[in-house]
Amino acid sequence: MDTKKIIQSYWDYRSESYNNGVIENSEEGRNAWKAMLLKAVEGKKGLKVLDVGTGPGFLALLFAEMGNEVTAVDLSNNMLEKARRNALKRSLKIDFLQGDAENLQLPDAYFDVVVNKYLLWTLPDPRKALMEWRRVLKDGGKIIAIDGEWNQQSLSGRKKEENYMKIFRKQYEPIKKDLPLFSLKPEYLSKIFKDSGFGTVSITRMEDFCKFEKEKDSLFDKHDSSDPIYFIKAEK
Numbered sequence: 001m002d003t004k005k006i007i008q009s010y011w012d013y014r015s016e017s018y019n020n021g022v023i024e025n026s027e028e029g030r031n032a033w034k035a036m037l038l039k040a041v042e043g044k045k046g047l048k049v050l051d052v053g054t055g056p057g058f059l060a061l062l063f064a065e066m067g068n069e070v071t072a073v074d075l076s077n078n079m080l081e082k083a084r085r086n087a088l089k090r091s092l093k094i095d096f097l098q099g100d101a102e103n104l105q106l107p108d109a110y111f112d113v114v115v116n117k118y119l120l121w122t123l124p125d126p127r128k129a130l131m132e133w134r135r136v137l138k139d140g141g142k143i144i145a146i147d148g149e150w151n152q153q154s155l156s157g158r159k160k161e162e163n164y165m166k167i168f169r170k171q172y173e174p175i176k177k178d179l180p181l182f183s184l185k186p187e188y189l190s191k192i193f194k195d196s197g198f199g200t201v202s203i204t205r206m207e208d209f210c211k212f213e214k215e216k217d218s219l220f221d222k223h224d225s226s227d228p229i230y231f232i233k234a235e236k
């Protein structure tokens with residue numbers, strides 16, 4: 001099986017229990033996320049937003065609740081099913097599409113913002129993905145990405161996740177060498193953003209936010225929060 005197919009089948013399987021706080025997060029938790037995201041888009045609403053690797057729709061739902069027009073793409077049909085159900089629970093209209101973040105079937109210069117959370121680490125060709133995201137962005141459009149410098153120790157941290165971790169290791173161990181950002185390093189990430197044509201790139205650690213989320217036990221699905229998580233912003 002090729003790498004992409006392995007990834008797709010893992011997330012199809014993983015969708016069974018993966019919700020990552022989309023619906024469960026408290027009002028307070030969701031408001032904290034929205035405040036952070038609103039700041040990143042300079043307080044604007046009514047934007048055309050693309051969430052790539054949406055999973056159960058975490059960012060897609062937040063951006064839709066904030067009054068934006070949201071399209072959300074994922075490789076896994078099972079994840080998309082879950083995301084559709086989550087959007088329905090919140091009475092939100094989001095355009096969900098099956099697709100590959102590295103090869104989008106979407107028009108040039110259409111979106112104001114491309115967002116993604118916990119996707120970069122699992123891309124075989126992140127440069128290609130960045131060029132695709134740049135292609136679908138309007139001039140002056142923004143990328144907002146959230147990802148971490150994951151390490152295997154913390155990945156196996158949670159008891160309740162043991163079964164999933166077994167399958168995770170079985171599927172990802174043979175392919176992790178093909179995933180350049182499997183454990184993301186900010187300097188390298190900054191370089192590939194620049195190589196892909198982004199002028200301004202900022203990468204900041206989400207320390208305070210992670211502390212808040214850890215107290216609420218809502219941000220992290222499969223690891224403890226000692227791994228650095230980064231908030232990455234870039235402009236076309």
Ligand SMILES: C[S@@+](CC[C@H](N)C(=O)[O-])C[C@H]1O[C@@H](n2cnc3c(N)ncnc32)[C@H](O)[C@@H]1O
Nearest residue numbers: 011020053054055058074075076100101117118
């Ligand atoms: C760790 S989950 C994150 C989901 C969601 N963004 C969140 O924060 O809860 C990674 C998601 O990326 C999706 N994915 C992986 N590779 C992809 C690709 N090449 N194109 C689109 N989606 C992809 C997986 O199917 C999975 O739903």
